[in-house]
Amino acid sequence: xxxxxxxxxxxxxxxxxxLLPTLEILSLQDINCFEEIEETKTTLEGNAxxxxxxxxxxxxxxxxxxxxGLEVEALDGKPGVYSARYAGEPxxxxxxxxxxxxxxxxxxxxxxxxxxxxxxxxxxxQYLFEGVCKGHITQQKQGEKGFGYDPIFVPxxxxxxxxxxxxxxxxxxSHRGKAIQELITFLNTI
Numbered sequence: 001x002x003x004x005x006x007x008x009x010x011x012x013x014x015x016x017x018x019l020l021p022t023l024e025i026l027s028l029q030d031i032n033c034f035e036e037i038e039e040t041k042t043t044l045e046g047n048a049x050x051x052x053x054x055x056x057x058x059x060x061x062x063x064x065x066x067x068x069g070l071e072v073e074a075l076d077g078k079p080g081v082y083s084a085r086y087a088g089e090p091x092x093x094x095x096x097x098x099x100x101x102x103x104x105x106x107x108x109x110x111x112x113x114x115x116x117x118x119x120x121x122x123x124x125x126q127y128l129f130e131g132v133c134k135g136h137i138t139q140q141k142q143g144e145k146g147f148g149y150d151p152i153f154v155p156x157x158x159x160x161x162x163x164x165x166x167x168x169x170x171x172x173x174s175h176r177g178k179a180i181q182e183l184i185t186f187l188n189t190i
Contacts, residue, residue, distance in 0.1 A: 001187075003122075004031055004063035006051040011147040012066070012176070019171050019180045023187075031059050044069050044081055045128060048119035056121040064120040064183065068176060070149050072137060073111040075103060083149070093148050097141065101152060110136040112153065114175035118183055127186060131178030146170065 002024045005016055017025050028034070037054050039047040044067040051065035069080040079086035079100065087095035104110065111134075118129040134156045141151035143163030150162035155173055162170050171177040 002026060004028070004055055004059070004061045006037065006055045006063050006065035008036070009147075015167060015171065015176060016180060018167055019177060020184065026061070028055075031055075031061060033059060039067065039081075042081060044115060044117040045119070047081065048117045048128070049126065052119040052121045052126065062122045064118050066116050066118045066176065066179065068114060068116040070100075070153065071113050071115060072100070072104070074107045074109040075100075097149060097152055100137065100149070101140070104137055110138075112137050114149075114153065116175040116179040118179045120183060120186070122190075129179045129182035129186065131175040131180070131182065133173060133175040133178065 004026045005013060006028060007013055008028055013025070013027055033055065037051050039050065041047045041050055047067035048065050051067070052063055055061055055063040055065070067081070069083045071077045071080050079096070083096070084091045085096075087099040113132055113134045116131045118131075120127045120129065135154050135158075136156075138152045138154055138161060141163070142154075142161040143151050143165075145165065145167070146163040150170075152161065154161050158165075158173075162174065171180075
């Protein structure tokens with residue numbers, strides 16, 4: 001089965017291909033989609049649907065798209081849907097991390113969660129899947145692997161940040177891994 005993953009993020013693409021080895025996952029580049037799909041919605045669900053619909057409507061492919069946000073309790077759920085561009089345009093992971101650590105500098109409540117929503121457009125129907133990984137924000141960066149906020153997020157029950165884990169270890173417990181598992185379970189039923 002061939003399906004498009006509607007993302008330009010090569011790190012996400014690599015991570016998802018590793019989680020779904022039985023599917024042929026096409027990138028946006030593989031289908032000659034080079035335009036930037038604007039994420040204009042105010043929810044993760046809205047942005048995931050928007051991206052999946054864009055590919056299905058304009059390119060005719062079955063596809064899935066995700067949107068992910070880091071939700072920090074002490075910051076009333078921020079950065080949330082704005083996680084990728086939290087420090088402004090253009091998106092820059094290092095600046096986002098520094099802004100978040102600065103805002104959390106004096107904060108004792110470091111509870112946070114990553115949340116991923118996947119919208120799947122398949123055979124003219126749309127399905128939503130969600131994955132959540134609870135944890136906390138570290139005081140400083142830990143590790144060199146992963147991407148985004150991985151160096152400052154430690155999942156509950158672990159002492160290592162996502163950036164200190166192998167891709168397989170992270171995928172087994174991460175928000176994206178959980179949402180992908182829901183997607184896999186669903187695809188195996190059709």
